[in-house]
Amino acid sequence: MSMTRTNEPSFRESVDLMFNRAVALMDLPPGLEEKIRVCNATYTVRFGVRLRGQIQTFVGYRSVHSEHMEPVKGGIRFAPSVNQDEVEALAALMTYKCALVEAPFGGSKGGLCIDPRQYDEHELEQITRRFAYELAKRDLIHPSQNVPAPDMGTGEREMAWIADQYARMNTTDINARACVTGKPLNAGGISGRVEATGRGVQYALREFFRDPRDVAKAGLSGSLDGKRVIVQGLGNVGYHAAKFLQEEDGSKIVGIIERDGALYNPDGLDVEGVRNWIVKHGGVTGYPDATHTAEGGAVLEEDCDILIPAALEGVINLGNAANIKAPLIIEAANGPVTAGADEILRKKGTVIIPDMYANAGGVTVSYFEWVKNLSHIRFGRMQRRQEEARHQLVIDELERLDRYLGDAWSMTPEFKQKYLRGADELELVRSGLDDTMRIAYQSMREIWHDRVDVEDLRTAAYLVSINKVAASYRAKGL
Ligand code: GLU
Secondary structure, X not given: OOOOOOOOOOHHHHHHHHHHHHHOOOOOOOOHHHHHHOOOEEEEEEEEEEEOOEEEEEEEEEEEEEOOOOOEEEXXXXXXXXXXXXXXXXXXXXXXXXXXXXXXXXXXXXXXXXXXXXXXXXXXXXXXXXHXXXXXXXXXXXXXXXXXXXXXXXXXXXXXXXXXXXXHHOOOOOOHHHHOOOOXXXXXXXXXXXXXXHHHHXXXXXXXXXXXXXXXXXXXXXXXXXXXXXXXXXXXXXXXXXXXXXXXXXOEEEEEEEOOEEEEOOOOOXXXXXXXXXXXHOOOOOOOOOEEEOOHHHHHHOOOOEEEEOOOOOOEOXXXXXXXXXXXXXXXXXXXXXXXXXXXXXXHXXXXXXXXXXXXXXXXXXXXXXXXXXXXXXXXXXXXXXXXXXXXXXXXXXXXXXXXXXXXXXXXXXHHHHHHOOOOHHHHHHHHHHHHHHHHHHHHHHHHXXXXXOOOHHHHHHHHHHHHHHHHHHHHOO
């Protein structure tokens, strides 16, 4: 997808510009602003792996933005475009994201310059293990220092390799599994981590639509039901967000933008169908029941109610911001709107639910996974049957009442079934995520509504999180 990139600041500069807009409205002690903004350290590693008979050199990074809380947290990205500027921008966003949703971590991010599609599984395992070794030996993977997670180009499989590599290097560490999150369930993962970021986008939108004043600010009305959505990127985040909005909230997914173009259908696309098509054919081209546009980026500018950029940074930039018609944008990706585009959209009255909040579902459930690993027990294991036994007592009483009242009253069968079932890990994770997303949104909403000098949700989000980071530094005596 070709995007017109005009002369714009880099991703990291863009994040800094947004940060600066927010701190200008704050009253921080002199010097603290600079201390929070800068990235503490970025480690670059070049390592060789013998593949196909010759040594190949790879370049990887792990950047630590802020250690006001430890461990620091953030994903590891595998992509050919990975570079130091990008990793530092993403690490900074992790600091603000964790502070906003009260995940007790500092911010970090890692990346490896690689096109994973060029390697087979065994080769990728060798490369990932070697990268993990290089990071772990410098405590850049460590349960109490630095805890990576999946990001673009990585998933459960890579996290399992990383966890195993760390365990091999730290054979007596009882908490070894907490060195990385996003692991498969059988390697210490948690139910609901894969869907978490997309689920968080859904919960964020639900909370936004709970307040008619917010909905009105975007020039919309009503609920998510029937809203026309365009999603850019049907990867893990975009797919889950679109699927849940379609299946559970009645939203209509009218556009899907992918690497090889975009699909558009004003009557709505079947998300599951498109996903299966991509898996089978490697792209969206040829998918029936939709108009295909080879120049996918153009569909970002189509008419819709909600635009969900869920892929790369910088896709909404000075080149296309003025043409974006969506009155509401939710940033499922990190940094999809550049600082310049943000200003144009703000002036147009577009409401943007910012990345550091919108995609925080991933790190939130990562936090639950880390806690699960450290406590060495699955959530719900102690309470579930006890909860069911207590509910049974209520049901017994209601059944007695049912018999007594005869035809006058009876319990609905679904109620009994639903009420009796104790919550399993997945339900608890979703409940914890929902609560987190609601509370974080409410903290932004309050500032957005109450402060006349705060025009947008992004500035509100920065204010909340910078205040939290500043409070941590103050408590440390800095
Ligand atoms: N890579 C994800 C993000 O950008 C998740 C990070 C994590 O779970 O630590 O937020």
